[in-house]
């Protein structure tokens with residue numbers, strides 16, 4: 101047996117493992133790095149979030165990734181160069197975190213790397229008869245493993261698609277394993293660039309659980325700020341949105357996309373919800389002359405309304421449920437206030453109340469997927485129709 105396989109076997113046989121979960125999402129703000137200690141598997145998974153940092157991307161990094169991010173036409177050389185480069189950059193960022201935490205590579209068993217999504221393309225979106233669902237994450241795992249000296253599991257989404265899913269949301273697996281409860285119905289709401297949620301009924305029924313994208317979380321608001329306010333990346337504390345008034349005609353036009361009429365689960369991305377989408381809605385509704393503040397107020401309301409509608413649809417027959425929010429959108433006060441106002445009596449907490457820093461949640465979920473890849477596989481997920489095929493995800497890169 102190769103020593104690497106023996107090593108992997110030993111890691112899987114340990115009573116607990118240290119896993120670094122990585123997430124770099126659609127907001128392109130930074131790399132979320134979560135050092136977790138994991139024991140058990142399936143519904144017996146126990147997790148301790150030991151360290152969490154977001155390593156901010158500098159302007160140069162953002163510019164390089166944005167040049168290819170969610171664009172139909174790109175410089176293929178740039179994509180090819182970015183694939184190893186992002187792997188190496190993420191490796192450098194992890195090494196920096198380890199130094200800050202006064203740890204070494206030997207203190208970590210594996211890295212679980214999401215990579216950087218540059219294009220997400222479910223069949224329903226591209227509509228080409230000869231092709232199925234597709235998604236592309238770059239930031240090569242071999243480069244990450246070599247740069248850190250740590251075994252790396254990466255590229256989790258391809259197996260999901262190969263087994264019939266859309267490659268997302270993968271949150272459902274970790275949400276179910278970590279956060280389901282037999283004492284309350286839960287909605288795990290993540291408001292990142294794209295908003296998504298996982299439905300966790302208190303019956304714990306793995307066949308009833310599902311996860312779905314909702315529509316834009318922060319992505320359109322961020323894109324608008326970045327276009328009109330150079331040097332700013334988002335509408336900090338909803339200041340601009342709060343200064344504006346919602347335009348009902350524009351809001352109505354924004355809600356017209358066929359994506360919203362589809363049932364759950366479904367996935368989307370900034371390939372659909374972007375500034376071109378806004379421009380078209382403004383044209384259709386004759387609202388080209390709106391002020392920046394009114395547009396931002398409307399975009400904020402658009403994200404809030406679609407989140408509210410998804411939650412109402414899912415919980416229509418329920419007396420009680422609790423929302424556990426996470427992702428950068430929870431720091432947007434206007435967005436959160438609108439959601440709460442539309443759901444009076446519903447308790448909106450954050451994953452902090454479940455012991456997980458809400459900014460770290462997605463990175464933690466990838467650490468859980470890696471743990472399942474190494475020691476799990478016993479929890480039955482077989483509901484491919486709901487986007488939860490029961491497969492092992494993650495490709496192994498050894499460190500030498």
Ligand SMILES: Nc1ncnc2c1ncn2[C@@H]1O[C@H](COP(=O)(O)OP(=O)(O)OP(=O)(O)O)[C@@H](O)[C@H]1O
Nearest residue numbers: 125126127292293294318334336337427428431432
């Ligand atoms: N103080 C704040 N006020 C308003 N918005 C904020 C604030 N802090 C963070 N945000 C929003 O959160 C975003 C970052 O969210 P997050 O890190 O969850 O995104 P992501 O992980 O890239 O997304 P995804 O889940 O889609 O992959 C910022 O771009 C911004 O829109």
Ligand SMILES: CC(=O)N[C@H]1[C@@H]2OC[C@@H](O2)[C@@H](O)[C@@H]1O[C@H](C)C(=O)O
Nearest residue numbers: 217220268269270271292294296462
């Ligand atoms: C293709 C892709 O990267 N999708 C992301 C994105 O960001 C939020 C939403 O869109 C979600 O579907 C997904 O990420 C989370 C971690 C998921 O798979 O659950």
